[in-house]
Amino acid sequence: MTDPVLSVIVPVHNDREKLRSCLESLATSTDARHEVIVVDDGSSDGSGEVARAHGARVVTMAQRSGPALARNHGASQAAGRYVFFVDADVCVQPDTVERVLRVFEADPTVDAVFGSYDRNPGAGNFFSQYKNLFHHYVHQQGLLEASTFWSGCGAVKRSVFLEMGGFSADYGRPSIEDIELGARLKRAGHRIVLRKEIQVTHLKKWTLRGIVASDVWDRGVPWTELILREGKLPDDLNLGIWQRLSAGLAYGFLLSSALCLWSLWFGLAAVVLLAAFLFANRGFYVFFVRERGVSFALRVFPCHLLYFLYSGAALAIGIGRHVGHRLVSGRSRPRAGSALP
Numbered sequence: 001m002t003d004p005v006l007s008v009i010v011p012v013h014n015d016r017e018k019l020r021s022c023l024e025s026l027a028t029s030t031d032a033r034h035e036v037i038v039v040d041d042g043s044s045d046g047s048g049e050v051a052r053a054h055g056a057r058v059v060t061m062a063q064r065s066g067p068a069l070a071r072n073h074g075a076s077q078a079a080g081r082y083v084f085f086v087d088a089d090v091c092v093q094p095d096t097v098e099r100v101l102r103v104f105e106a107d108p109t110v111d112a113v114f115g116s117y118d119r120n121p122g123a124g125n126f127f128s129q130y131k132n133l134f135h136h137y138v139h140q141q142g143l144l145e146a147s148t149f150w151s152g153c154g155a156v157k158r159s160v161f162l163e164m165g166g167f168s169a170d171y172g173r174p175s176i177e178d179i180e181l182g183a184r185l186k187r188a189g190h191r192i193v194l195r196k197e198i199q200v201t202h203l204k205k206w207t208l209r210g211i212v213a214s215d216v217w218d219r220g221v222p223w224t225e226l227i228l229r230e231g232k233l234p235d236d237l238n239l240g241i242w243q244r245l246s247a248g249l250a251y252g253f254l255l256s257s258a259l260c261l262w263s264l265w266f267g268l269a270a271v272v273l274l275a276a277f278l279f280a281n282r283g284f285y286v287f288f289v290r291e292r293g294v295s296f297a298l299r300v301f302p303c304h305l306l307y308f309l310y311s312g313a314a315l316a317i318g319i320g321r322h323v324g325h326r327l328v329s330g331r332s333r334p335r336a337g338s339a340l341p
Contacts, residue, residue, distance in 0.1 A: 004035040006101055006155070007078035011070035012088040013041040016050045018203045021122075023054035025091035025201075031098035037078060038088075039070040047088075068167035068177040071151065072340045075161055084155040085178075091122070091201040092153070099198045100155045111190040112182075114154030115198030116140060119291060122203035129292065130300055131206045137287050139194065146192045149182030153200045160190055166340040175218045176226060183230050208303075215307065216314045224318025242280050247315075249277040250308035277305070 008026060012019045019038070026036055038051035042064030051058045059077055061070055067087075075083045084100055086092060096115075103113045116139030121132035139150075149156075151167075164184055171177040185192055253273040260267035278285070281304065288297040 002033075004080045005033040006035075006082045006084050006097060007075070007080035007158070008034055008036045008084045008086055008097070009039065009071055009074035009078065010036065010051075010056070010086050010088050011039045011041055011067040011074065012043060012047045012051070013064060013067075013070075014043045014045045014047060015088045016043070016045050016047045018089040019047050020050050020054070021091055021203060022086065022088055023051065023056060025093075026086075026097075027054065028094045029092070029097040030094050031101055033101065034084070034097050035079060037074045039074040041065060041067065041070040066172040067151070067174055068171045069169060072166035075158065075166060076340055078158060081158055082155050083158045083161055085151040085153075086200070087152045087202075089122075089203045090152055091203065093118075093199065096153070096198060096200060099195065103193065103195055103198075104155070104157070109191055110193050111160045112149055112154065112156040112185060112192040113195055113198070114146070114150040114152075114192070115195055115200065116150075116153070117202045118199035120201055122201055123205035125205060126296075126299060127208055127211060127303075128204065128206040129296075130303055131211050132202045132204075133288065133291060135202075136199075137284060140196050141283075142194045142196075144194055144196075146194045147182065147186055149178045149185065149192055151178035151181075152202070153198065154178065156185075160185070162340065164188065164190075171222075173218065174214075176222045179223060180226055183226060187230070211303075212306075212310055216310055216317075220311050220314025221318040221321065224315050225322050228319065228322045246277060246280050247308045247312050249273050249280060250305055251312055253277060253305075254309065 010019070010022060023036065023038075036054075036056040038048070038056040038058050040048040040051070040058055040060045042061055048058050048060060059074060061073060065073075071085055082101070082104055084097070099115075100113060103110055117132050117136045119133065119136055121128050123129075164181065166181075167177040168180050171180070182192055253270055256266045256270035256273055260270055284304070285297050285300070288300050
């Protein structure tokens with residue numbers, strides 16, 4: 001093969017079976033102008049051997065460092081003009097690489113592009129279906145001219161990625177390193193686009209506990225700190241105006257429900273707030289009814305309500321941490337610098 005145009009970078013830590021599926025899907029790509037680099041981030045389960053057996057180039061981290069630094073390490077050794085980040089628990093479609101390249105080649109002003117999960121998550125349990133379909137719905141409603149980035153299925157011009165210093169070294173575990181990179185890209189005047197037709201299958205099996213822990217500590221809290229540090233709240237994806245309104249309605253419903261024993265007026269308020277919450281999210285519930293049926297959508301409702309409640313808690317914690325840091329140091333946390341090797 002001639003020099004690759006695009007380098008697919010897959011970070012992995014002890015996830016050999018999902019990595020195998022990921023690499024098998026990449027092998028079906030209709031556009032061969034790419035290389036596959038697997039970054040073995042301190043695996044002890046033979047993930048590196050699986051990658052080599054599937055023809056991938058394997059680079060190894062000296063010690064486990066997290067996906068942010070693993071991706072940076074892969075990008076530093078990539079030969080392609082574009083670096084395409086794919087998680088180890090993701091399966092691409094045969095035309096995914098082709099679609100990504102088509103975006104860059106059709107419009108040279110695009111510096112980064114990302115897609116979304118598809119409608120067919122790999123794990124069949126309820127919480128995996130709910131979580132991954134939730135992600136699909138949010139990205140399918142997003143603005144095409146994006147203000148963020150996603151590293152589960154996202155590509156950047158390699159020159160721009162290196163110029164920006166890669167993903168931040170502040171994130172030692174899966175977190176908002178992609179969102180933070182997106183914020184820096186936008187601040188520097190680079191163009192990021194969402195292409196909803198670029199879809200991949202997520203294989204991860206979720207539990208309720210895992211969803212809440214990830215949404216609060218790996219997403220909500222650090223995202224709040226990032227927003228306060230940047231001084232800008234984007235009106236897109238999970239932070240749209242209807243999302244913010246829904247959080248207020250969820251807390252109002254909870255408070256009114258708790259006080260309804262004191263007065264019937266609170267009970268009436270709870271009913272009105274619940275109706276407003278359902279109306280504000282009608283598209284979301286219609287989507288789940290269409291995809292998985294009425295009974296599934298009814299199970300989604302309490303999870304969705306809980307999502308807004310714990311997201312509010314994450315917001316409060318994030319604000320507290322931000323203010324606390326300012327009180328201690330006299331300033332907010334510094335913006336991330338280069339994390340490239």
